[in-house]
Amino acid sequence: MTATESHTEVRPADAPEETPARLIPEALPLMPEDPPRVGEFWLRGRLGANAAGYLYTAADEHGREAVVAMMTEGSADDAAARDRFVTAVDEVPGDAVLAHNDSDDDDLALWVAIGPIRADDGTSAAADERLIAERRGEDVLSAVLMDRIPHTGRFRGPDFLHYWEGRRRPGLFRIWPLPWPNSLRAASRWALILSLITMAIIMALAVFLAWLLFRNAEPLEPEPVIPTPTGTATVTVTPTTPPPNTGSPSGSPSTGPSPTPVPTTGIPTGVPSSPGSPGTGDPGDKF
Template identity: 35%
Template sequence: MAEQFPLTDEDPVKVGDFWLDARLTATPAGMAFVGHEDGGDSAMLLLLSEGAAQDAAARARFSGEINAMHIDTVVARGGQDQEDGRMGGRFRSEDDDPQLDSKAPLAPWVALAFDGSRRAVTEARRILLAIDLTATPPLSKPAGPDYRLHWIDKTGHGTTRVWPLPWPGKKDRAGWVTMLVSFLLMALIAALALLLAILLFQNQPLVDAPQPIPSPASGSGGSGSPDPSQSGSGGTPSSPSSGDNGGKYSETPSMLQPSGDQSGPGDPSPNPKL
């Protein structure tokens, strides 16, 4: 089995859709990692270095090596200038993620099928060495000063983007423990909010219902006499009610239904012929 090494603080947490788990090998052209996709199997991920990602010729050599591989070997690919060629169908665009004009384009990367063997790591190293030309035999007898790539010393990681943002220090996908803790935390916050609402509104004073507004007296033919105490201050006597003339009705108007042959105030006299 291939030897795996822990990630360093400088290593990216995620490349494309793959979380990085361990290191495998590295050259001046890039690095090889063990990674996994959410809900997927482990894969071997190759990421170009900062210097190689900025060189158009190096990006073209990397794309040519990937396009020459078997289609079942290439799981996914991404980064600058990697959407063309025979393996263009494996390209995963990240244009919908937030971008900054001040940042360099994304470094080319590829995820390959990984069985954990040393032979797979050897294949990853062969691809990286083909990019920096250190293992490429010369076409003729060397003469003159030694050839050296201008970016060979820029061995830092190429530009990557993590979206959505992970938890600080997150190195792996969220497990069931994380999901359970998140659910319990949300339930606790909801219970505290309900308790605060109860404590806030339980001591509110009761508000009495508004009193009904009395409607003015209406009708004709004997509506009752007004109260003498409410007469004007000039001593003017109040108008006599219909009961003062010896009528059938009393001074106080009654709200009872008339019985027999009596009729209420303002009602017509009953016709005895009906």
């Protein structure tokens, strides 16, 4: 056989053909109002939503995948809707319910994790498990919304509408322990560590530059006043101009102007010193 000849695989006539794997629908990204985690499952994306709740694709820390159905804030506040959710979860096969929260949590939205789902290995079995779990989650939310109940009689008047259908945000949830930093990938962890180290270096450099700039600074003028325990304070005033020249060395007469003599006459205080002195009389005259 030459090099140009090719080998052709001969399949037996009775050999079964491989079934092509079904296309698993892609999940939409999570929105800011979506919880990052419910129970032990980390949410990855949205699979669908209606007025009763949301469907999420999720996985726990061990890689176990599931579909999470969670109520909206409007349906979670309705006691009858919560009862329909619990009843629909009880109708799901026991081995398909991986986890759920307690129905007594009146302040939290009810949720259920449905599986099991094997990892997407390109086979039809993995796709089927994912689609089955998604259909079961849709059935739970449809039971809450009551949109699959067959109508009896003729359609007349307006259609039925729940009073809480306008409140379609995800219901209240509680996360403990906190998701940070467990939800970070390895690359995100290194980026966070490097950013913290960079911030610490910048702060240390700023403190060092401030010390270099102000280490030789002159003290404050005047110095701050520190009161004593008795409540008094002593202030020392340093003259900024030299005193006038009152004389010359070696006895030579001074050539500068002589200081003006200060009169030594007494300053009247308004108190009479003798009966005949000025300023005597009625003490009221001094005003």
